Amino acid sequence: MDAAFAALGEPRRREILTILSGCELAAGAIxxxxxxxxxISQPAxxxxxxxxREAGLISMRAAGTRRLYAVDHDGxxxxxxxxxxIGDPLGAFAQxxxxxxxxxxxxxxxxxxxxxxxxxxxx
Amino acid sequence: MDAAFAALGEPRRREILTILSGCELAAGAIxxxxxxxxxISQPAxxxxxxxxREAGLISMRAAGTRRLYAVDHDGxxxxxxxxxxIGDPLGAFAQxxxxxxxxxxxxxxxxxxxxxxxxxxxx
DNA sequence: GAATTATATAAGCATGAACAGATATATTGA
DNA sequence: TCAATATATCTGTTCATGCTTATATAATTC
Numbered sequence: 001m002d003a004a005f006a007a008l009g010e011p012r013r014r015e016i017l018t019i020l021s022g023c024e025l026a027a028g029a030i031x032x033x034x035x036x037x038x039x040i041s042q043p044a045x046x047x048x049x050x051x052x053r054e055a056g057l058i059s060m061r062a063a064g065t066r067r068l069y070a071v072d073h074d075g076x077x078x079x080x081x082x083x084x085x086i087g088d089p090l091g092a093f094a095q096x097x098x099x100x101x102x103x104x105x106x107x108x109x110x111x112x113x114x115x116x117x118x119x120x121x122x123x
Numbered sequence: 124m125d126a127a128f129a130a131l132g133e134p135r136r137r138e139i140l141t142i143l144s145g146c147e148l149a150a151g152a153i154x155x156x157x158x159x160x161x162x163i164s165q166p167a168x169x170x171x172x173x174x175x176r177e178a179g180l181i182s183m184r185a186a187g188t189r190r191l192y193a194v195d196h197d198g199x200x201x202x203x204x205x206x207x208x209i210g211d212p213l214g215a216f217a218q219x220x221x222x223x224x225x226x227x228x229x230x231x232x233x234x235x236x237x238x239x240x241x242x243x244x245x246x
Numbered sequence: 247g248a249a250t251t252a253t254a255t256a257a258g259c260a261t262g263a264a265c266a267g268a269t270a271t272a273t274t275g276a
Numbered sequence: 277t278c279a280a281t282a283t284a285t286c287t288g289t290t291c292a293t294g295c296t297t298a299t300a301t302a303a304t305t306c
Contacts (some may be wrong), residue, residue, distance in 0.1 A: 003135055009132025011125055012292080022212035027253060044295060046254055065252045066301045076210045080203055082137075087199045088143030133264080150283060164266055169284055171264090188273045188282045248306085255300070263292085270285070276278085 010012050012040065013048050017071060020058060024070040041043035127202050131179035135163065136171050140194060143181060147193040 009014050011033070019025065019033045031045045049069060052058045056075035061068050085091070126212065130136050142148070142156045172192060175181045179198035182185070184191050205228045 004136075005137065006132050011128075012294090014128065017209050021209045028251095030163050031253095041296060042253075042283090043297085047294075050254080053256080067253065071209060073210050077207055080206050080210075083203050083206075085198055086140050086144045086194060087203075088194050135264090151281095154283095165283080166267080166285080167265055173284080185273095190283065250305075252288085253300100253302080254297085258296095261293090263290100265290080266288100268286085268291085270283105272281100272283085274279100274281080276280100 001078060001082060002056040003051075004057055004075055007051050007057055008079065010048070010051075011039075011054055012044075016045070016048055016052060020069060020071050020105065024068050026063075026066040027066055028066070030069065078084075124201065124205060126178040127172075127198055129182055130174050130180055131202065133171070133174075135161075135167075136175055139171055139175060140170070140180065143192060143194050145194075147191050149189040149191055151187075154190065180207070 008017075015037070016030060016033065017032055025033070027046065027049060030041050030049070031040075034040050047066075049058070049060075053060055053069075056078070057072055058069050058075075059072045061072075077096055131140075138157065138160070139153060142153060148156070149228075150169065150172060153172070154165050157163050159169055166220055172181070172183075172190075176192075177184055179201070181192050181198075182195045183193075
């Protein structure tokens with residue numbers, strides 16, 4: 001999860017995801033699509049692809065000398081679900097998802113109850 | 124949007140979001156909650172709060188000498204929606220958040236042209 | 247097996263960002 | 277006004293990461 005969010009923090013990696021959204025493309029095609037927009041080298045794109053893959057946000061399969069990349073929906077879903085818990089801590093639409101529950105528990109353990117002063121208090 | 128994803132890329136900022144999820148807390152309470160988990164200074168937390176706020180992920184209001192922070196749901200929703208377009212480029216669900224999350228949770232993948240051969244030339 | 251194409255990795259550099267400590271600002275109360 | 281509390285900002289340092297150039301690996305074709 002850490003890796004996924006870190007990967008998404010980079011504008012060019014999100015660019016790659018937009019390019020890949022809905023289609024499977026070879027690394028070279030991704031490089032071309034990127035270079036049509038901005039100046040970037042082939043190695044730079046290759047490195048970004050590696051980061052995205054290790055983060056579980058895209059998948060890769062070999063086809064001849066090409067490497068075909070596609071969005072990994074499970075990875076995207078995991079990120080969306082984490083965000084859902086932030087927006088909806090009570091789990092109005094939380095699923096029995098172990099990894100998710102773990103994350104929440106990790107951050108939630110003991111928020112000092114504390115007398116929050118005597119002014120406005122809200123849930 | 125850039126700012127939001129960049130902000131989420133930092134583990135400690137996500138930590139802050141988990142702490143804030145569901146409750147409004149003063150900066151000092153957030154510092155205490157953070158320090159209960161890991162070693163971090165007050166200025167560091169303050170800086171993270173600034174980044175999160177400028178990214179539209181949290182909101183702030185003054186109450187006496189305190190600054191009360193809370194999750195900004197609009198900001199979170201915007202990120203979720205961007206991710207939804209990646210997972211679903213055809214826009215099958217450009218609906219409200221809860222409907223969206225339900226869809227995602229239900230698991231709605233598919234989409235694989237699978238046209239391999241030796242030359243999947245796309246742009 | 248040599249040449250060619252497609253992609254990944256290595257090395258080195260440069261920018262950015264997160265951090266701690268010190269200090270400034272602001273609000274409250276005596 | 278002064279002191280105390282709560283929080284933000286400034287400064288310098290350190291560490292991570294994205295980039296380019298050069299090179300290596302792997303599959304394909306001749």
